[in-house]
Amino acid sequence: MQAKTSFFIALFFVLFLPTVAASQPLAQADAGPDQTVGEGDTVILDGSNSSYRAFITAYFWQQTNGSPSVTLTDANTGRASFIAPNVGPEGTSLTFQLKVTYYYYGFIFSLTDTAIVNVVFVNDPPVADAGPDQNVDEQTTVTLDGSNSSDPDDGIESYRWKQIAGPSVSLSDPEAVQPTFLAPIVDPDGVSFTFELTVTDVGGLRSSDTTIVNVTWLNDPPTANAGVDQTVLEKSTVTLDGSNSSDPDDGIESYRWKQVAGPSATFSDPTEDRPTFEAPSFDASSDQPLVFELTVTDNGGLQSSDSTTVSVSNFEKDNPGASGGGCFIDTAAYGFSIAQ
Numbered sequence: 001m002q003a004k005t006s007f008f009i010a011l012f013f014v015l016f017l018p019t020v021a022a023s024q025p026l027a028q029a030d031a032g033p034d035q036t037v038g039e040g041d042t043v044i045l046d047g048s049n050s051s052y053r054a055f056i057t058a059y060f061w062q063q064t065n066g067s068p069s070v071t072l073t074d075a076n077t078g079r080a081s082f083i084a085p086n087v088g089p090e091g092t093s094l095t096f097q098l099k100v101t102y103y104y105y106g107f108i109f110s111l112t113d114t115a116i117v118n119v120v121f122v123n124d125p126p127v128a129d130a131g132p133d134q135n136v137d138e139q140t141t142v143t144l145d146g147s148n149s150s151d152p153d154d155g156i157e158s159y160r161w162k163q164i165a166g167p168s169v170s171l172s173d174p175e176a177v178q179p180t181f182l183a184p185i186v187d188p189d190g191v192s193f194t195f196e197l198t199v200t201d202v203g204g205l206r207s208s209d210t211t212i213v214n215v216t217w218l219n220d221p222p223t224a225n226a227g228v229d230q231t232v233l234e235k236s237t238v239t240l241d242g243s244n245s246s247d248p249d250d251g252i253e254s255y256r257w258k259q260v261a262g263p264s265a266t267f268s269d270p271t272e273d274r275p276t277f278e279a280p281s282f283d284a285s286s287d288q289p290l291v292f293e294l295t296v297t298d299n300g301g302l303q304s305s306d307s308t309t310v311s312v313s314n315f316e317k318d319n320p321g322a323s324g325g326g327c328f329i330d331t332a333a334y335g336f337s338i339a340q
Contacts (some may be wrong), residue, residue: 166193
């Protein structure tokens with residue numbers, strides 16, 4: 001009996017083991033060809049060409065070299081996948097090993113193969129941000145702001161601003177991130193300016209954005225000028241002169257005179273720029289000062305005031321022994337009327 005058992009064991013080694021041993025060179029793990037992919041691509045690792053599929057019991061994929069590490073999906077199947085990572089301009093190389101396990105007539109053995117995946121840099125374009133639109137007053141310093149522009153990978157190499165609409169203005173530095181300019185003087189309707197920012201990344205890709213600057217008119221107040229002080233004789237006709245009042249932008253809309261001190265006088269028209277009145281008469285020996293205030297209003301509603309003084313002299317004081325009445329003549333030397 002022992003001799004018979006020994007016979008069958010010997011027969012197994014002679015006939016069966018060489019068959020199993022021979023099957024291993026015939027089986028082959030195949031991790032697929034090397035690949036070159038772009039960052040962000042979905043990469044398929046394909047071991048489906050491994051031979052003797054009928055005897056394959058398991059697949060196992062793992063990353064064995066390269067950086068960064070990636071997360072494999074379906075690593076225990078014949079087809080695993082991953083998302084190619086973001087890389088720098090130099091790219092990166094990743095190595096993956098496929099281990100295939102076979103079951104053949106009661107024997108288990110494993111074979112391996114590797115595949116290389118080269119991930120190349122894909123330059124993503126920058127994103128230009130010219131900043132929010134602005135509303136500014138005339139004669140103010142305006143700052144354009146491109147500092148929120150961005151680039152996801154290789155960075156922004158240059159900035160370039162140019163004006164594409166509106167009256168020409170001068171930028172402090174068209175290649176600066178935050179150039180400035182002086183908002184010009186505008187009319188009451190205001191004016192709008194449009195600027196375009198173009199950013200270029202290190203790889204040469206570009207992006208543009210625009211921003212609008214609305215310059216609004218800033219009403220400057222008028223300047224009232226009630227004229228020089230005067231000395232006149234009683235009963236003479238006096239002219240107040242506000243014609244030298246001015247406004248730098250929208251112009252004077254109205255004049256308004258009022259008396260603020262002295263014996264009452266009656267204006268020919270208190271809304272004229274050069275109204276007249278008759279100097280009042282009085283018995284006092286000293287001059288009587290009359291103070292008048294002029295208020296001018298511009299078209300934007302802003303106002304300014306100025307005052308002038310008219311000193312009225314008594315005729316008899318200045319001409320002792322003369323009788324009242326008579327006609328009045330202008331005296332060039334004094335700018336007032338004298339009775340004859």
